[in-house]
Amino acid sequence: MISVLLLAFSGPNDPPAKCFRTNEFGDLPTCTYSGGEWVRSYPSSGFGPGPGGGGGFEGVFVLFFVVALVAGVAGTVWKVSTARRMARESGMSERDATAMSLLSDDGFEATYLASNLRGRPTTPIPAATPGRSTADRLRELDKLRAEGLVSDEEHETARRSILEEL
Structure with missing residues (x-):
C-alpha cells in the first residue's frame, strides 16, 4: 500500500531532488517533465563563467560597441583640437573651424585647406613712396x-x- 502511495506522488507534479541542486557555478536548473521523466537543464545567461556564459555573442557585441564608442569620441576630440590649432596658427576663427569640423562631412578637410591657403600673416613690403631714392x-x-x-x-x-x- 505504501508503494502505491509513493507512485501516486512521484508524477509530474513532484520534481525529484536533482531539480533543486545547483551546478558548480551556483546556477539552479530548469526541470521539465517530458516522456515520463524529469529532464534537468541549466539556462544560459550569456554572461559569466557558467555554461553558456563566458560572454558569447552578447559579450562580443557589448565589447565591440564600447570600443567603437571610445574610438568615435577620441576621433572627434582629435579633429576638433587639430582644426582649432590650424585656425589659430593661420589667423582664422577657431569657433568657425570647430563648427565646420563638427557640422559638415568635409569640414575638417576644408579647414585644413583654408589654413594652408591663407598661410601665416606676413609683414607687407614697403611700397615706393615719392621722394625716396x-x-x-x-x-x-x-x-x-x-x-x-x-x-x-x-x-x-x-x-x-x-x-x-x-
Missing part, C-alpha cells in the same frame, strides 16, 4: 630682412621690383 629703398629693404621681418624670398621679389623701376 632707390638706394634708400634698398637699404630699408635690407634692414627689414636683417630684422627678420621679411623672408629671403620676399626680399628678392621686392629688390627685383625696385630695380625694375629704374
